[in-house]
Amino acid sequence: MELSRRGVLGGIGSAFAIGAIGFAGATTVTDEGSLSTDAGSAPGVGPDGDGAGGSGEADSVAVDSSAPFEATLLADGDDAGTLFDAADLSRVQGVISEEREHLVYVALSETGIGAVQDRLAEAGATDEPNRFVVSMNLDGTEVRRVELDESRVTALTDDEWGGVLTLPFGQEPVAVEVYESLASE
Known part of the structure; x- marks a missing residue:
């Protein structure tokens, strides 16, 4: 199963400075043929370092629902509750490297999609x-921060949103650590 990059919702971009990291939402999860993930520096990274088999894509795997990953909402710097955590996710795909970005795709479960929209x-x-x-945290340590704006919230609360998020990281080791933590064994 591959988390699709087709249908990326408009108005959601990524930046690399702390405090201004974006994430993108894709609308579908497709069931396309298996791609090789047996080479590369991390699971889901092919020999060219850009996804399985150099194609820029990798297969997704089930999420370990007990992984220590959490995305917390902060309102004016104060904790406003959990937006989602590993228990809200169903699939993870990565690490896919493109230019200066190292991407980890996550798919929320149906329940997770509703929970994120309700929590927002x-x-x-x-x-x-x-x-x-x-604030995205792995084992209690912040690994990324995403500033919300109207276009991002609109995309995340759209009835057509399929629950797939792209988490871009500026450093490959951080992306690999997030992926490995979330990937079920």
């Missing part, structure tokens, strides 16, 4: 998105 609304992020930041 309950925290007030749908009304005042610019007050909110998402």
Whole structure:
């Protein structure tokens, strides 16, 4: 199973400075043929370092629901609750390297999609998105921060959103650590 990059929702980009890291949402998960993931520097990284078999894509695997990964909502710097954690995810794909980005794709479960949308609304992020930041933490250490804005919140709360997020990292070791933590064995 491959998490699709087709259908990336508009208005969601990525940046590399701490405090301004974006994530993108894709709308579908496809079941295309298996790609080789037996070479490379990490699971899901092919011999060219850019995804399985140099194709820029890699197969997804089930998420370990007990992984110590959490995306927390911060409102004006204060904790506003969990946006999602490993228990809300169903699949993970990565690490896919493109130019200066090292991508980890995650797919929320159906329940996870609803929970994220509810949590955004309950925290007030749908009304005042610019007050909110998402802090992504691995085993209690922040690994990325995403500033929310109207276009990101609109994309995440769209009824057509399929629950796939792209988590870009500026450093490959961080992306590999996140992927390996989330990937079920």
